[in-house]
Amino acid sequence: MKCQYCEKPATFHITELTEPNGPQVMHLCEEHARGFLQKDNASPAVSVAGALAKQLNLGQTKKELAELDRKECPVCGISFFEFRSTGRLGCPYDYTHFESDLEPLLINIHDSLEHTGKRPRRAAASADSQAIMIQLRREMEEAIEREDYERASEIRDELRKIENAGIEAGEDDAKSAAKKTKGDSKKSSGDRS
Amino acid sequence: MKRDTDFSKLALHSGEWLRGTGPESDIVISSRIRLARNLADFPFIRRCSDEDRVSIERTVRARMEAIEGWEDIRYVDIEQLSEIDRQFLVERQLISREIADAEGSRAVAIDPNEQYSVMVNEEDHLRIQVMHSGLDLKSAWDQINSLDDQLEGSILYAYNQKYGYLTACPTNVGTGLRVSVMLHLPALVITQQIEKVFRSMQRINVTVRGLYGEGSQYTGDFYQVSNQITLGHSEEDLVALVGENVVPRIIEYERKARDFLVNQGQKDLHDDVSRALGILSTAKKISSEETMHYLSKVRMGVNLGLISDVPVGTINKLFIDTQPAHLQKLHGRLLGSSDRNVERATYLQRHLSGSLGTGELN
Numbered sequence: 001m002k003c004q005y006c007e008k009p010a011t012f013h014i015t016e017l018t019e020p021n022g023p024q025v026m027h028l029c030e031e032h033a034r035g036f037l038q039k040d041n042a043s044p045a046v047s048v049a050g051a052l053a054k055q056l057n058l059g060q061t062k063k064e065l066a067e068l069d070r071k072e073c074p075v076c077g078i079s080f081f082e083f084r085s086t087g088r089l090g091c092p093y094d095y096t097h098f099e100s101d102l103e104p105l106l107i108n109i110h111d112s113l114e115h116t117g118k119r120p121r122r123a124a125a126s127a128d129s130q131a132i133m134i135q136l137r138r139e140m141e142e143a144i145e146r147e148d149y150e151r152a153s154e155i156r157d158e159l160r161k162i163e164n165a166g167i168e169a170g171e172d173d174a175k176s177a178a179k180k181t182k183g184d185s186k187k188s189s190g191d192r193s
Numbered sequence: 194m195k196r197d198t199d200f201s202k203l204a205l206h207s208g209e210w211l212r213g214t215g216p217e218s219d220i221v222i223s224s225r226i227r228l229a230r231n232l233a234d235f236p237f238i239r240r241c242s243d244e245d246r247v248s249i250e251r252t253v254r255a256r257m258e259a260i261e262g263w264e265d266i267r268y269v270d271i272e273q274l275s276e277i278d279r280q281f282l283v284e285r286q287l288i289s290r291e292i293a294d295a296e297g298s299r300a301v302a303i304d305p306n307e308q309y310s311v312m313v314n315e316e317d318h319l320r321i322q323v324m325h326s327g328l329d330l331k332s333a334w335d336q337i338n339s340l341d342d343q344l345e346g347s348i349l350y351a352y353n354q355k356y357g358y359l360t361a362c363p364t365n366v367g368t369g370l371r372v373s374v375m376l377h378l379p380a381l382v383i384t385q386q387i388e389k390v391f392r393s394m395q396r397i398n399v400t401v402r403g404l405y406g407e408g409s410q411y412t413g414d415f416y417q418v419s420n421q422i423t424l425g426h427s428e429e430d431l432v433a434l435v436g437e438n439v440v441p442r443i444i445e446y447e448r449k450a451r452d453f454l455v456n457q458g459q460k461d462l463h464d465d466v467s468r469a470l471g472i473l474s475t476a477k478k479i480s481s482e483e484t485m486h487y488l489s490k491v492r493m494g495v496n497l498g499l500i501s502d503v504p505v506g507t508i509n510k511l512f513i514d515t516q517p518a519h520l521q522k523l524h525g526r527l528l529g530s531s532d533r534n535v536e537r538a539t540y541l542q543r544h545l546s547g548s549l550g551t552g553e554l555n
Contacts, residue, residue, distance in 0.1 A: 076240040088316070090240035092233065092351035092359040095366070102363060106356075112425020115357025118338070118370040120345045123352045124233045124239055130351060140407035141244055159234065163349055 003029035073097045073130045091134055096127040129162050136162075194258045194266045194302065200278055204522040207513060208307030208324070213506035215327020219496035220444050222375040222415070222509065224330045225286075226337050226432070227322035229360045229369035230344070231351040238314060246298040246314050253313050256347040257302055263343075276547065277527065280518035286324065288312055297454050316361050317369070319320060319344070322429040327470060328444075330372060330436035334428065367424030368465045372435045376443060379414040379493040380450035387416075398422050399439050414489040418443065455497060466494030470503075474545040478534040484515045484541065503545065511544060 001010045010027035064179030069081035080101060089095070095102065106113055123131040136155050143152040215221070230365070231237060235245055257263055271279060271292060279293040288301050292315040299314035312320040321344070322328070324336040351359040357367040365371070381387040391401045398421045418439055420431045454462050469490035492508045494500040513519055515537050521528050524536055 076236045078240060086239065087364075088239045088361045089237055089363070091234060091236040092231065094355075095353065095356055095359055106363055106366070106424060110422040110424035112367075112422070114355065115194075115367045115424060117357060117370075117427045118341075119354075119357075120350050120352050121342075122345065122349055123354075124349060125355055130233050134236055137234050137248075141242075141248075163234070165542065 001027050003027065004030075065130075068101055071098070071101070075134055093127060093131040093134070096131075125162075125165055129165070131160060133162055194254075194263050194268045195457045196270065197267045198269055198273055198278070200281055200522065203285075203307075204281070204519065207510045208287075211483060212326050213504065215325060215329045217440075217444055218327035218505065220376055220377055220447050221328040221440065223324055223326060224328055224333050224436070225322060225324045225373045225375070226330065226333045227371050227373075228321055228337060228341055228358075229317040229365045229371075230319040230321065230341070230348075230358060231360060232318050233349045233351045235318065237317065238316060239361060241314075243297055249318050250298040250300055250313050252347065253319065254300065256310070256344070260343050263302075265303070267303045269301050269303065271301060272297065277521055281522055284513060284516040287319070289315060291315060292320075303442050309336065311340070311344070316456050317365070319348075328374065328436065328440060330374070330432050334375050334432045338428070349438070365423050368428050368431065370423055370431055371419055372432055373417050373419040374435060374440050376416045376418065376440070376444070376447070377414055377489065377492060378416055378447050379489055380454050381443075381447050382414050383454060384450045386446065386450060390443060391416075394439060394442075394500050397434070397439060399435060414493075451493070451497060462497075463494075463499050466490050466497075466499050470494065470500060470545065473541045475542070476538045478531075479538045479541065480534055481516060481537070484537060485512065488512055488515075507544060511541065515540060 002008070003010045004027055005101040008027060008029035010029055069079065069084065071080045072078065073090055073094050074097065075093040076090030078094060080098060083089055083094070083098070089098075103113060124133065136159050140152050140159070143149070143155060194245055232249060235249055236239060238246075241249070252266065257266070257268070258495070267433045269282070271282075271288065274282075281289070282288040282301065283290050283293050285307065287303055287307060289312065292299055292301070292312050295314070297314070299312070299363060301313065302311040304310070308325065309321070309323045312322075321337055321340055323333045325333045353359060358369040360366050360369050378387060381390060394401065400419045400421050402419075404416050418435060420435055424433070426434075462465075469487040473484065473487050473491065488508055490504065491500060492505065495503050495505050514523060517533055520533055520536050520540065523540070528536055
């Protein structure tokens with residue numbers, strides 16, 4: 001028997017036992033089996049494709065999906081199509097830019113849209129400030145490349161300023177979150193009030 | 194933190210998680226927890242330029258070097274490693290296959306006991322993992338939480354209040370936490386109850402994965418149970434879901450199946466495990482797959498008291514040491530597949546000889 005992904009003989013026969021339609025057997029060569037088994041979960045593209053397929057079943061038309069595929073993030077430039085094919089996003093700002101498109105997907109995968117776990121003591125002030133930091137860093141790299149060290153150092157200072165502002169905002173976030181979840185011992189894990 | 198790429202000493206001993214102790218270690222091989230984290234001011238790996246990756250690696254390394262208590266941590270530049278050394282770290286479960294096969298700047302920080310490692314530039318900028326022997330998720334969580342706090346003290350993570358820790362793949366967003374317990378379930382396989390057991394757990398948001406060898410008769414009997422969701426529940430809840438809700442039930446089923454085998458077919462079972470030990474102790478050449486199959490039987494025999502003079506830690510170590518890169522590191526030179534089969538048999542004989550002919554029926 002040949003491997004499902006290449007011409008080599010299939011020496012590993014892996015059964016996914018928790019597929020909704022019952023156990024699913026996969027026949028893989030050693031190399032593909034190793035890659036498959038060492039991932040934490042089913043490949044992201046597969047999980048994302050599965051969740052998107054459900055979304056399509058739930059009423060989204062193919063035309064709507066084609067339009068969505070063309071949408072691009074202004075920070076990293078990733079298109080929704082690229083995300084859909086690889087299962088991986090391009091930058092933290094994608095969660096903001098594609099928010100309404102990702103939400104049905106997150107509900108399908110996690111059955112939830114709200115993080116209730118640990119919160120970092122320090123965090124960027126907002127999604128916008130994270131996007132600005134990524135853009136500034138890119139500008140800094142370009143400045144270094146054209147040997148404009150004065151501009152590069154200006155950008156470095158600007159980045160530090162945003163990072164420091166973020167730290168305070170992060171603390172505020174943590175405090176308000178701690179207040180919100182006060183009394184709920186299950187959620188107190190990472191809240192450092 | 195020490196920069197190092199010499200693994201010759203590492204090959205001579207095994208990680209803490211393989212020592213074969215810890216709660217329920219007759220059935221639970223290891224408990225692993227990992228956290229996915231990203232830096233706030235860089236794109237995710239897929240959209241990183243080569244310079245971004247270099248910059249992330251340098252930034253993270255500098256921050257780690259400044260952490261108090263990390264003086265003994267070994268820091269390995271994966272890009273500089275030979276293929277065999279990368280494979281060696283994968284077999285030891287200190288790095289993932291994905292980071293081993295990737296290109297560009299990437300690294301791993303490893304603690305001297307091999308209980309934890311931090312991968313830099315994997316699918317996410319940081320993948321922190323902690324691995325303990327047996328069912329020990331609570332202390333694994335405490336340890337990884339404290340490591341995360343130490344890193345978070347100097348690194349600004351990509352995070353937002355609604356979705357939590359932002360990750361490259363939406364399947365990890367929120368806590369970024371994956372709890373994985375590796376189970377050895379030979380009796381459920383022999384009694385053909387394994388699918389039934391896992392099917393009954395389909396709606397509990399856990400993923401179960403099994404590894405089957407060639408044909409249905411060659412089974413490794415190892416299964417990994419992990420949480421499927423990462424958003425909407427606290428880390429403690431996810432740890433409890435796997436460690437207190439799911440795994441103890443599977444352990445109970447496996448124990449019942451083992452009792453059944455011992456009571457119903459003791460002679461057959463003893464014959465089966467003794468033959469497995471016989472082959473491993475006397476074969477002159479043996480493949481990796483066959484080794485896994487027979488070691489699985491011997492491991493069950495040891496745990497049921499049918500084989501008395503082989504410590505379970507030795508069996509666990511043999512599972513790792515007989516894999517291709519480990520064999521070659523231990524042998525001290527590169528070996529082709531056929532030479533590896535011979536070297537593997539020699540290695541097994543050396544560790545198991547003297548074990549034959551013992552182990553009376555209890």
